[in-house]
Amino acid sequence: MNRRRRAAAAITVVCALTLLASPAGSAFAAPVPPAPPKKSLEEVRKEIDTLYRQAGAATDAYNLAEDQAEKQSAEIVRLAKVIAAGQTRIEDLKKRAGATARAQYRGGGLPPEAQLVLTDDPQLFLDGALRVQEAQKATKDLLGQLNGTQADLKVYAADASAQWKKLEANRVKKEKAKKEVETRISAAEKLEAELEAEERERLLALEQQEQYRAQSAWLDSGAMKDVKGSASEQGVRAVKFATAQIGKPYVWGAEGPGSYDCSGLTSQAWLAAGHGIPRTSQEQSRLLPAVEIKDMRPGDLIIYFADASHVGMYIGDGAIVHAPRPGRNVTIAGAGSMPILKVVRPDK
Known part of the structure; x- marks a missing residue:
C-alpha cells in the first residue's frame, strides 16, 4: 500500500515538472479542425x-x-x-x-x-x-x-x-x-483552376450531359411538335451571320468581330441583316414582340432564365446558336438545353 502511494506521488511530481518545464501558452495544443469535405x-x-x-x-x-x-x-x-x-x-x-x-x-x-x-x-x-x-x-x-x-x-x-x-x-x-x-x-x-486537367475534361462532359438531359426532356414534352415556321429574308441573313461566328470566344461586353457575349452576337447578327435591335438580352426580351414557341422560326431569339440573362438565336431543327459563357466559344446547342423564358421576333 505504501509502495502504491509512493508511486502515485512520484507520477504526480513528474507531471507537475513537465508542465512547469513547458513554454508558456503551449501546454495545450489547439485541436486541428478536420479538412472540409471535398466538393463533388x-x-x-x-x-x-x-x-x-x-x-x-x-x-x-x-x-x-x-x-x-x-x-x-x-x-x-x-x-x-x-x-x-x-x-x-x-x-x-x-x-x-x-x-x-x-x-x-x-x-x-x-x-x-x-x-x-x-x-x-x-x-x-x-x-x-x-x-x-x-x-x-x-x-x-x-x-x-x-x-x-x-x-x-x-x-x-x-x-x-x-x-x-x-x-x-x-x-x-x-x-x-x-x-x-x-x-x-x-x-x-x-474554381476551375483548382481542378486537375482530367477533372476539367469531366466538368465539360457534365455540362454537356446536363444540356443533353434538359434538351431531351424538352423535346419529349412535345414542344417542337408543331414548330414548322420558315425564316424571313432578314431572318436568313441573321442566322447566316450568327452561325459564321461559331468558334469565336465569349468575352463579356463584346460585340465582335473577334469575340461576342450572348446579346452582342444576336444584336450584331440582326444588325447585319439590316434590322437594329436592343443591345442586351433583357431589353430584347422587354421590347421585342413575343411569339409562341409553336410559331417560332429561324432568326427568332430565345430568352433564357427568369431574369432574361441569356439569349440565343433559333436556327431550326430544335437548335440555337449562342455565345455560352466565359471560357467557351460561340456554338450550337439545343434550344431547350436551358430554361426558356420566352421567344421574341425582331422583324415582326
Missing part, C-alpha cells in the same frame, strides 16, 4: 454555372448602362450644337436690333411716329404711315424672335444638364456592374 464535381459544376449566370446578369447591366451612356453622350453633343447655333442667332438678332436703334438716332432721336406728324405732304404722310407700321411690326417680330430664342436656350441648357446627370449616373452603374462581372468571373475561374 457536380457541386463544382453547379457553383460555376451559378457564378457565370450571375456574371451574365451583371454583363447585361453593364451593356445597358454603356448603351444608355452612349445615347446620352450623343444627345449632349446634339444639344451643345443647338445651343451654339442659338447663341449665334441671338448675337445676330442683337445686331439687327442695334441697327434699328442707330437708325432712329440718325433720325434726330425722334420716334418714327413723331417724325411723321411733322411732315406737310399728305402723300409722304401716307407713305410714311405705312413704313412706320411695317417698321413697328418688324421690330416687334425681332424682339419676339430674340425672346423666343433665349427661352429655347434655357430649355436646351436645362435638358443638357439633365442628360449630363443621367450620363454620370450610368457611368456609376457601369463601373459597379463591371466590378460585379469581374468578381463573379474571377471566382468561377478560380
